[in-house]
Amino acid sequence: MSSSPTPGLTRFNAVGDGAARAALHEICAGGAWVDAVLGGRPYPTAEALYAASDAATAALTAGGLAEAMAAHPPIGRPAPGDPVSAREQRGMAQAPPGLRAEMRALNLAYQEKFGHVFLICATGLGAAHMLDAIRRRVGNTPEREREIVREExxxxxRIRLARLLEDPAGPPVPEQEGARP
Incomplete structure (x- = not known):
């Protein structure tokens, strides 16, 4: 692991609070998570940022977790015009119609039982893997499912933070904040 900040981390540490807050909100819609991660700046390393994210996720109340999950579209139905959800759910895009139909039905059953969308870190997963996961998880207790959702x-x-730090555009530098409407 690098002991010094990467250019992306340096940029993230340097931007104003407004730009950093907006970038963090794109990563996780949970306000308490955003506040906690924002409050830890500047981060000496990416690992320190990831550890702060993990701690903030672990500390989310039930309401904070619900707030964070509410921004995630159902698996198999990425948010229209949202390249992030489309990229993350790429594994479901080319699934056969029968598999997609079963996923839709299980999504509805899951949401009815738990009151929120089925949340899985879909990056790099194929459609069959996601379908198997929802089949297993729909039988969980609400308490067990909350634990799994928090882990996911x-x-x-973490994946979204890593992309933020790798993005050459990244959040705007302080001089650019507010320069454009």
Missing amino acids: LGRIN
Whole structure:
């Protein structure tokens, strides 16, 4: 692991709070998570940022977890015009119609039972893997499912943070904040 900040981390640490808050909100819609991660800046390493994200995810209340999950579209139905959800759910895009239909039906059953979308870190997963996961998880207790959802949200947040730090555009530098409407 690098002991010094990467250019992306340096940029993230340097931007104003407004730009950093907006970038973090794109990663996780949970306000408490955003506040906790934002409050830890500057981060000396990417691993320190990831650890802060993990701690903030673990500390989410039931309401904070629900707030974070509400921004995630159902598996198999990425948010229209959202390249992030489309990229993350790529494994479902080319699934056969029967598999997609079963996923839709299980998504509805899951949401009816738990009151929220089925959340899985779908990056790199194939459609069959996601279908198997929802089949297994729909039988969980609400308590067990909350634990799993929290773990999955943590994985998603880490992947999205890594992409933020790797993005050459990244959040705007301080001089650019507010320069454009």
